Amino acid sequence: MSLDEDLARRLDELRDQHLFRELRRVDSPQSPHIQIGSKNLLNFSSNDYLGLANHPALKEAAIHAIEQYGAGSGASRLISGSLAPFHELESALAQFKKTEAALAFSAGYAAAHGVIGALLGKDDIIILDKLVHASIVDAAKLSGAKIRVFAHNDPGDLEDKLKWAAGAGQNSSERGCVRSASRSIGESAAVARDDPAALPEFVSHPSATRPATPGARRILIVTESVFSMDGDVAPLPQIIALKEKYGAWLMVDEAHATGLFGENGCGLVDQFGAAGRVEIQMVTLGKALGSAGGAICGSRRLADFLVNRARSFIFSTAPVPAAAAAAAAAIRLVQSDEGAQLRETLRQRIAGFHAAIGRNQPGISTAIVPIILGDETNAVEASTKLRQQNIFVPAVRYPSVARGAARLRVTLTAAHTSDDIDRLAAVLNALATRE
Numbered sequence: 001m002s003l004d005e006d007l008a009r010r011l012d013e014l015r016d017q018h019l020f021r022e023l024r025r026v027d028s029p030q031s032p033h034i035q036i037g038s039k040n041l042l043n044f045s046s047n048d049y050l051g052l053a054n055h056p057a058l059k060e061a062a063i064h065a066i067e068q069y070g071a072g073s074g075a076s077r078l079i080s081g082s083l084a085p086f087h088e089l090e091s092a093l094a095q096f097k098k099t100e101a102a103l104a105f106s107a108g109y110a111a112a113h114g115v116i117g118a119l120l121g122k123d124d125i126i127i128l129d130k131l132v133h134a135s136i137v138d139a140a141k142l143s144g145a146k147i148r149v150f151a152h153n154d155p156g157d158l159e160d161k162l163k164w165a166a167g168a169g170q171n172s173s174e175r176g177c178v179r180s181a182s183r184s185i186g187e188s189a190a191v192a193r194d195d196p197a198a199l200p201e202f203v204s205h206p207s208a209t210r211p212a213t214p215g216a217r218r219i220l221i222v223t224e225s226v227f228s229m230d231g232d233v234a235p236l237p238q239i240i241a242l243k244e245k246y247g248a249w250l251m252v253d254e255a256h257a258t259g260l261f262g263e264n265g266c267g268l269v270d271q272f273g274a275a276g277r278v279e280i281q282m283v284t285l286g287k288a289l290g291s292a293g294g295a296i297c298g299s300r301r302l303a304d305f306l307v308n309r310a311r312s313f314i315f316s317t318a319p320v321p322a323a324a325a326a327a328a329a330a331i332r333l334v335q336s337d338e339g340a341q342l343r344e345t346l347r348q349r350i351a352g353f354h355a356a357i358g359r360n361q362p363g364i365s366t367a368i369v370p371i372i373l374g375d376e377t378n379a380v381e382a383s384t385k386l387r388q389q390n391i392f393v394p395a396v397r398y399p400s401v402a403r404g405a406a407r408l409r410v411t412l413t414a415a416h417t418s419d420d421i422d423r424l425a426a427v428l429n430a431l432a433t434r435e
Contacts, residue, residue, distance in 0.1 A: 018376040019397055029054040030290075032416045034392065041392035044410050044424055049367045050259055050334065050342045051415030052290025057333055058326040065325035073318035078307070081318035089324040090303075092331045093295050097258075097266060097283070098275040101303035105312060106319045108255055108284035108294035109135040113142065114310030115251070115280060115296050116220070120145040124218040125165045127158065129234070131227050133253060134399070140222070155238035158221070162246040165219045219248040225268035226256035229401050229409060231368030236272050244277070251280035256368065259288030260343060264335040268364075288334070291327035293319050346414040349421055353412055356425030370396075371408040371428070379406035382431060389427050 001009075014020040028035035030053035034043045052058055065085050075081035086104050093102035105111040116139035120126055124145040128136060130152045140147050148165065151157040221243050223234045236252070243250045254267040262270030265288070269278050281297040283289075296306060306313060333339050346367060353369065354361045373379045379395035386393050386408075397406045412421070 018380050021397075032413065032420055036392070039387075039390060041387065041390050042420055042423065044391065044393045044412070044416075046411060046413060047256070047287040048290055048415070049256075049288040049346060049411070049413050050290065050339070051413050052288070052330050052333065055290060055330075055333070058290055058329050061329035062322035062326040065321045069321040071322075072320055075318065076314065076316060077318045078314060083318065083321045083324075085321040085324035085328065086318060089328045089331075090295070092328045093283070093297055096264070096331050096335065097254075097281055097297040098270060099281065099297040100300040102295050102297040103303045103306050103310075103313065104285075104319070104324060105294045105296070105310075106316050107292070108133075108253075108282065108286075110312040110316065111282055111284075111294035111296050112136050112253070113139040114306060114312040115282070116140060116145075116222075117143050117311060118306055118309035119143075119249075120218060120220060122146075124220070125168070127161045127165065127219065127221045127248070129153065129223040131230065132222055132224055133228060133255070136222050136253065145220075152227075153232065153235055155235055155242060158239065159242055159246075162219070162221075162242055162248060165217075165248070166246050168217070219246070220251060221248050222251045222253070224253040224255065225261075226254075226366050226368070228256055228368065229396065229407070230370055231256075231366040233268065233364045233366065236268065236274060240272075240274055240277050249279045250277075251282065252278050253282045255282070255284040255287055256366065258283045259330075259334045259339075260346065260367065261364075265339055265343060285323070285327040285330070289327050289330040291330055292323040293327060342414040346412065349412045349414065349416050349418070352418055353410075353421045353425060356422060357428055367412045369410040369412065371410060373406055373408065374404055376406045379408065382408055385431055386427060391424055391427055393424075 011020065024036050026034050026036055030046050030048045031051070032043055034041055046053075069083050069085060073081035073083055077086065089104055090102045093104070094100060105114055112133070112135040116126065116136070120143040122144040124143075125148065126140045126143065126145045127148045127150060128140060130149050148161045150161050221239065223236075223239060225234050225236065226232075227234070234252075240250060242248075252269055254269060257268040259265040261268045266275070267281070267283070269275055269281055279298055280302065283295050283297065285291045285293040285295065296302070308314075334342075347365070350365045350367060350369075351361065354365070359369075373382060376395070376397045379397060383393055383395040393408045393410055395406060396409045401407060410424070
């Protein structure tokens with residue numbers, strides 16, 4: 001069988017399973033209304049949560065960077081491509097995320113691969129929330145570390161995995177220290193995921209700092225703060241307490257929280273008052289920050305180590321300087337009065353949509369509202385019916401979500417009007433009534 005014949009067979013299988021996807025050319029900037037073909041569609045599919053992708057301040061910063069530094073970087077950061085806009089962006093990110101340092105990558109995918117691959121090897125353990133992003137899963141596999149998965153947002157199951165990891169990677173003396181630390185923190189400490197004040201204080205213990213002894217097995221927990229497909233929020237207080245209890249490290253993907261939560265939009269880690277207790281924060285710059293790229297925020301030593309060991313950083317041409325300049329402009333904007341107003345407008349749009357479709361809002365409301373339809377065919381048909389009403393909400397199917405968990409993934413932005421929200425809700429309610 002030739003390559004094309006084999007590919008044709010595989011593509012036919014995808015079509016039969018209603019999993020075939022194709023690119024749609026968009027002939028307009030990101031905004032609440034986009035042009036696809038001959039249609040102007042009301043767009044509820046973008047992660048541009050604050051409406052910054054087409055903001056004049058970001059465009060001006062990008063244009064200025066092109067005029068001063070050109071269209072491309074010309075080399076990797078370690079050769080001659082470490083242009084000034086990248087250093088300015090990293091300084092702004094570190095200040096914004098309340099960390100010592102930050103390191104920019106070409107994409108969030110590259111950031112995940114860079115940090116996990118640099119930190120872990122075959123003798124280490126990585127423990128993932130079941131619903132973390134595919135980039136994190138792929139990075140974990142490539143790192144060679146032993147992978148364990150805990151049930152989504154389930155601290156109890158996470159603790160079971162941590163107990164196994166502590167037993168597998170420590171000697172009896174160290175395990176005794178962990179048990180002692182457990183008693184110090186308290187097994188029954190109640191922490192509510194939507195109550196920052198409930199974040200427990202960490203009782204210092206030698207085992208919990210995981211000293212870097214030669215040959216010691218490293219344990220890394222990875223979760224998202226806001227999950228990209230379900231829009232729910234991780235129980236960060238419980239996870240932080242557990243990682244300290246068992247002497248693990250924690251990486252939090254803040255892709256869908258940066259710009260929207262915490263002081264000046266710093267993120268959900270900050271909203272829980274935990275910036276100093278999370279070793280690794282990952283951010284993407286192409287969502288609420290309206291630009292492109294990814295970054296890792298943490299200690300100065302972490303950034304220095306990644307410069308020397310993160311392969312996706314070392315062996316990539318530096319991103320375009322315009323993207324870095326636009327992201328830095330976005331960081332300034334989200335910390336301004338305008339940024340605060342955009343977050344407030346988004347909160348109003350989220351509340352209005354939940355009320356219009358008759359849903360109770362969760363403790364922490366996010367801009368992602370999944371409408372679970374289950375069967376892939378049903379999701380595709382629902383998306384098609386919305387497009388017939390000039391509303392764009394693509395069907396999300398396997399492998400983006402589990403088989404049988406297909407959905408419409410509605411994303412709301414501060415750029416939507418209340419009339420936009422009411423229109424979407426009316427069409428969705430009408431579809432639900434017909435079904």
